Amino acid sequence: xxxxxxxxxxxxxxxxxxxxxxxxxxxxxxxxxEQGDEPEFCSALEALLKAxxxxxxxxxxxxxxxxxxxxxxxxxxxxxxxxxxxxEGLIPDPI
Amino acid sequence: xxxxxxxxxxxxxxxxxxxxxAEDPRETLDYSYQRQLELLQKVRRGVADVATSRKxxxxxxxxxxxxxxxxxxxxxxxxxxxxxxxxxxxxxRRSGLDQQLSDLHAQHASLQGEEEKLTLASQRLxxxxxxxxxxxxxxxxxxxxxxxxxxxxxAFSGISEEMGDVGLAVQRAEDKTAQMQARAGAIDELIxxxxxxxxxxxxxxxxxxxxxxxxxxxxxxxxxxSMKAEIGAGSAPKQLEGQADPQSAEHATSSEHQREER
Numbered sequence: 001x002x003x004x005x006x007x008x009x010x011x012x013x014x015x016x017x018x019x020x021x022x023x024x025x026x027x028x029x030x031x032x033x034e035q036g037d038e039p040e041f042c043s044a045l046e047a048l049l050k051a052x053x054x055x056x057x058x059x060x061x062x063x064x065x066x067x068x069x070x071x072x073x074x075x076x077x078x079x080x081x082x083x084x085x086x087x088e089g090l091i092p093d094p095i
Numbered sequence: 096x097x098x099x100x101x102x103x104x105x106x107x108x109x110x111x112x113x114x115x116x117a118e119d120p121r122e123t124l125d126y127s128y129q130r131q132l133e134l135l136q137k138v139r140r141g142v143a144d145v146a147t148s149r150k151x152x153x154x155x156x157x158x159x160x161x162x163x164x165x166x167x168x169x170x171x172x173x174x175x176x177x178x179x180x181x182x183x184x185x186x187x188r189r190s191g192l193d194q195q196l197s198d199l200h201a202q203h204a205s206l207q208g209e210e211e212k213l214t215l216a217s218q219r220l221x222x223x224x225x226x227x228x229x230x231x232x233x234x235x236x237x238x239x240x241x242x243x244x245x246x247x248x249x250a251f252s253g254i255s256e257e258m259g260d261v262g263l264a265v266q267r268a269e270d271k272t273a274q275m276q277a278r279a280g281a282i283d284e285l286i287x288x289x290x291x292x293x294x295x296x297x298x299x300x301x302x303x304x305x306x307x308x309x310x311x312x313x314x315x316x317x318x319x320x321s322m323k324a325e326i327g328a329g330s331a332p333k334q335l336e337g338q339a340d341p342q343s344a345e346h347a348t349s350s351e352h353q354r355e356e357r
Contacts, residue, residue, distance in 0.1 A: 029098055061218060061222035068103060
């Protein structure tokens with residue numbers, strides 16, 4: 001079992017059998033980022049998040065577990081995701 | 096490596112870096128807890144800020160709708176008075192308002208979405224912070240510094256990921272709100288300048304003035320008509336123009352007489 005986080009949305013528990021499908025969808029997102037194809041990126045990200053929401057069971061709010069996989073927020077732009085993946089990262093330091 | 100995996104590694108690296116800085120890991124627990132409470136405050140302030148922006152947009156929507164209704168009323172009135180040009184002007188301005196309105200509606204929906212997201216984020220964070228507090232007390236009471244390390248790492252990595260996520264969500268909401276505040280400010284300026292009447296009940300725009308003049312004009316006409324009816328002398332004004340016409344001069348004199356007699 002894996003924990004997947006959709007940023008700004010929460011964490012989901014996903015069965016390992018789903019990983020193959022998620023990886024395929026994730027590769028389309030990556031390809032769109034590499035090509036700088038914004039419309040393709042939006043629809044690929046949407047498909048990936050939809051699959052996670054569909055297959056995942058929400059993790060309770062009070063659970064303190066870190067995620068195996070983390071996905072950008074649904075309304076993220078291509079540029080923002082590039083920033084998130086950059087060396088410095090956009091994510092604020094925890095402490 | 097996939098994007099999903101890379102993202103989680105970036106989060107984890109940040110958490111590890113933070114915990115490595117601490118000399119006694121147990122101190123990290125208290126320090127982190129303070130930061131969590133601060134972040135919780137920040138998210139709640141974020142929710143309040145977004146709500147304020149949303150209400151401002153709601154007010155502007157109401158003002159614009161009122162203005163649109165007013166322009167429609169003016170168009171009807173103008174058309175009733177046979178002033179199609181004025182009616183067209185009013186309707187043209189109204190269609191300009193419609194564009195602004197649909198933009199405002201889109202802003203409103205976006206702010207509402209942001210508000211819901213942040214509200215949920217603050218609920219999630221609150222639940223996690225509460226869990227962390229309980230775990231922190233257990234760890235401090237039960238374990239030595241060396242033993243505590245693993246437990247602390249577990250508790251800390253769970254909460255720090257959430258903090259990173261929530262921290263970014265607050266930043267994004269702030270950015271979005273700031274953009275919309277700037278646009279809302281521009282619309283407020285438009286309303287204040289009178290380019291969009293603020294519909295505060297002051298009929299001081301040019302269409303209102305023309306319509307007022309129109310109705311003032313028709314008041315004069317109807318007064319004249321009723322005076323003429325009293326006199327019972329038919330269409331006097333036309334004849335007044337031609338001074339060469341003796342009849343009209345005579346008629347004017349007889350009018351004077353009648354007034355003096357009263």
